[in-house]
Amino acid sequence: MRRSILAIALSLIATPTLAAQCGNDASGFDRWKQQFAQEAAAAGIQQPGLNALANARYATRxxxxxxxxxxxxxxxxDFIRIRLGSLDGFAAQANRRLNQNRAFFDALEQRYGVPxxxxxxxxxxxxxxxxxxxxENVVSSIVTMAYDCRRSDFFTPHALAALQMVDRGMLSPGQAGAAHGELGHTQxxxxxxxxxxxxxxxxxxVDFYNMADAMASTANFLRQKGWQPGQPxxxxxxxxxxxxxxNAATVYQQAIALSAERIG
Known part of the structure; x- marks a missing residue:
């Protein structure tokens, strides 16, 4: 048994991994999809996800x-004016939504500690x-970013995750999202x-296009990243x-904090 395991391990070491070849324009996209499909299948992606990959288009936008x-x-x-209009006006919109779902948001704060x-x-x-x-089509966008050589290493795991979401019924192959494959209410x-x-x-x-699921997921993300309940x-x-x-932009973080203290 030990010899057979060792032989398998040595054969894996000796066999080079054939990664799909990235590109910088649409010309190699179809060939890359065929190569990437082999990687996806080896990673456990099933037929629904593989079909979504096969139907993905090069996302020029x-x-x-x-x-x-x-x-x-x-x-x-300037960021607040362009993105929110004004802190008070933005907070008023948020408070209307809070008043419609206060019990839900109270339950989220009790569970995750995020206000x-x-x-x-x-x-x-x-x-x-x-x-x-x-x-933008989520699968096409994220697969295109995985193909593009500029940031292929970063987006390849997200592309595989998108295909797995299709497998699990969490994402429709035709679902629309943002330009880089961000999806749902909180992207x-x-x-x-x-x-x-x-x-x-x-x-x-779990459906990120359902507000309740998206809010719970956002609260879980922040808590898992180190959010301290009850703290400023x-x-x-x-x-x-x-x-x-x-979000790594300081002004974005500042705008979240300043508007959040006006909501509640």
Whole structure:
């Protein structure tokens, strides 16, 4: 038995891993999909996910958005004006939603320790409280980013996660999301969706296009990243540093914290 295990191990070491070859334009995308399908199957992706991969298209708008990123360079006041309108107006919208679902948000805070204001601030900033969850095909976008040589290593695990979500019935092959494959009410990347997804409405499944599931998943993400229940979250605190796990832009974190303290 030991000899056979050793022989298998040596054969695996001796056999080079044939990774799918990335590219910088659409010309090699179909060939890459065929290669990547072998990797996906070896990783356990089943036929629904493999079919979604086969039907994925090279996402030209995703590539354009990725290559034209300039980062968040606004001063805080300008960021708030452009993204939120005003803190008070944004908080008023969030408070209306909180008053409609207060028992739900209270239950989330009891379970995960994350206040409703923080969750609603994220919800509002990411998708306008679910009104704009994106118009790009999630599978095509994330698969295109995995193919593109610029950030293939980062996006390949998320591409596999998206295909696994299709297998599990968590994601429709035709579902729309943001330009880089972010999905649902709070714009999770697929790998994070699989890792932190929670069933917030008790129907036995996790659907990021359901508000309750998305809010529970967002609360779980923050708690798992180190959120401290009952502690402050303004700049300089440990909880403010957790917001960096959600978005690395300081003005984004500041806007979450400032708006969240007005919600509740």
């Amino acid at each position: 995703t590539i354009a958005a990725d290559r034209n990123q300039t980062g968040v360079k606004y001063a805080l006041n 409703a204001g923080v969750l609603l601030a994220i919800h509002g900033m990411e998708t306008g409280f679910g009104n704009n969850m994106g118009s 999770f990347l697929p790998g994070n969706a699989l890792r932190y997804g929670q069933d917030g409405n008790g129907d036995g499944r 979250f303004q700049q300089g605190t440990a909880n403010f540093r957790v917001l960096n796990e959600w």
